[in-house]
Amino acid sequence: MKNLSESEVFGSVPASGQNVGQSPKTTTHGAMLKLKQRIQRNTRKYFGRPNAPYYLLRIQCRGCREWFELGSDLDSAAKLAREIDCFLRLHTWEETRSKYKPAFAAERSELTVGRYIELVGQHGHLDPCTLYTYAARFRRIVSGIRKIKFNGTDKFPGKAEISRWRAAVDGTRLNTITPKLIAIWRDEYVARFPANTPERIRVEHTANGVLRNARALFAKRVMRRVLTKCSDLVLPSPLPFDAVEFLPERESDYFYTSEVDAKKLIEAAFAELSGNQLVIFVLAIGAGLRRNEIDKLLWSNVELATGTVTIAPTKYGRLKSDSSVGKIRLESQFAEVLRKHAEISKGEFVLISDVAPRPDAVYRQYRCTKDFKALCLWLKGKGITRSTSRIHTLRKEFGSHLADRKGILAASSGLRHSTIGVTRKFYVSSKIEPTSFFSGDSELKPLTAVSSNTAELMKILKNLLEEKAV
Incomplete structure (x- = not known):
């Protein structure tokens, strides 16, 4: 120059x-x-x-x-x-x-947790609900590392005032949250329970889930979008989750094992439930709908004559994923429940509620929370002990029943999963009927029909080999 x-x-x-x-x-x-x-x-x-x-x-x-x-x-x-x-x-x-x-070093050291989350919200192109979940998990880790014990949480983001807890967490400098400290938090979090106990396995799964969600704030595609807009921004090196490993998990820990007899549960529901609670039960166990899909289901997506339910995005929100779109035809007894409910439900939504939907909410908002809670309490009395997912357990029963009748491929399609591996790992019960010592039939009958599905695949392979030989 x-x-x-x-x-x-x-x-x-x-x-x-x-x-x-x-x-x-x-x-x-x-x-x-x-x-x-x-x-x-x-x-x-x-x-x-x-x-x-x-x-x-x-x-x-x-x-x-x-x-x-x-x-x-x-x-x-x-x-x-x-x-x-x-x-x-x-x-x-x-x-x-x-x-x-001159301000470079100061900017680097003064980047806070709250400021980084704010920048991700502005430039990361994440769904608001997704961002809220990721941010909540990261704040949980930061709070544990810094031993922040103030009152208040981030569970109610609609509040006008930020709690002392949230302010303290967001004010933490990002470069003080190192991979070593996160690994220490992870180990301390699970050390509350003895190894190889059900409680320890449960908290290990929870810790991995928290880490997985929080780490997503620092995904390459997210940081690339942020740095494209904020070229002066310098992130700490190493990043908070660099080289932080998940706790080891066994795939069998996630296998679904049914706790109830689905037929008896359905009979009890028809006898004891009514109104919204019965409709929720029917849509969960009879069509495999998720809680939010049930809560926001519109009559315009229900064909009462044929008992067909269409799951699709609406003006009140998007679905969990692209594969969540689909149509399910209810069995006649379940369809009849919807027809009777239609006589009293005259609004836009299938479920009756005075609570308006909030598509702009950054957290998962339900119109019929009271009905969901009441149904969960009823299911607990019927033997479903998984407190965090009792209604989702009905969806798993739907998947197991469909796999028993049609095979694992049909179950994956009916549950609207992106891959068959998700269905096999999380949603299909592995119960097996006991061998009969008296009828002469010594063949084991898997209720999931996984073995029958394998037989179908083997038959297809055999036919292909025969055709090739010819």
Whole structure:
């Protein structure tokens, strides 16, 4: 870069802060590819405080573009511009920022947990519900590491005031949350229970779930989107979850084992339940719908004549995933329950409720929370002990029943899963009918029909081999 005088760079100094880089005087260096140098007054809000009495330099190099303050004296600004240019040719952007941007180190150390979550919300393109879940899990980890015990949580994001707990967590500097501290938190979290006990297995699954969700805030695609918009932002190195491993899990820990006789449970429901609770039960065990799908189901998506239920996105929200779209035809007894319910439910939604849906809510909001809780209490009395997923257990019973009759492939399709592995691992019961010692039939009969499905695949393979031989 040659020495720059006021006349060479500016001609007459533009009071409006026009880009000098647009003139033929702009210098381009081959070694720097396309380095565009601009020295100008900060008469517009290009960078920092507007109308500040100092000059600025903007350099574009190796895919990055940065502003640098040069001071208020033009001669000194020109010399500093040349110095920055030469330094950048031989060093990295991070080294250049550290040397010539005084606020760089402070910005790096002062990036807080709350500020990073805010930036992800602005530029990460995450669904609001998803962002809320990820942020809540990360705050939970930070709270555990920093031993923050103030009252308040982040479970009610609709509140106007932020709790002391939330303020303390969000004010934590991000570079103080290191992989080592997260690993210590993980181990302390599960150490509350002895190894190889049901309680220990449960908290290990919980810890892995919290880590998995919190780590998603630092996914490559998320950080790429944030850094594209915030090129001056520098994240700590290493990142909080770098090299943090999940606790070992056994796949068999997730296998679903039925606790009830589905037929007897259905008979009891028809005899004891009514109104919304019976409809929820029918849609969960008879169609495999999820809680939110039941809560927001519209009459326009139900064909009463045929008993067909359509699961599709509506103006009140999107589905869990693309594979969640589908149609399910209810058995005649279940369809009759909906027809009778339609006589008293005259609104837009199948379930009757005075609570309006909130598509803008950043957390999972239900219209019929009271009915869901009442049904969960009833299911507990019938032997379903999994307190966190009693209604979802009905969906699993639907999947097991469908697999028993049609095979695992049909069950995966009916449950609207993206892969058959999810169905096999989480949703199909592995109960087996006992061998009969008296009827002469010694063949074991798996209720999941996994073996029958395997036989179908073997038959197809055999036919293909025979065709190839011919």
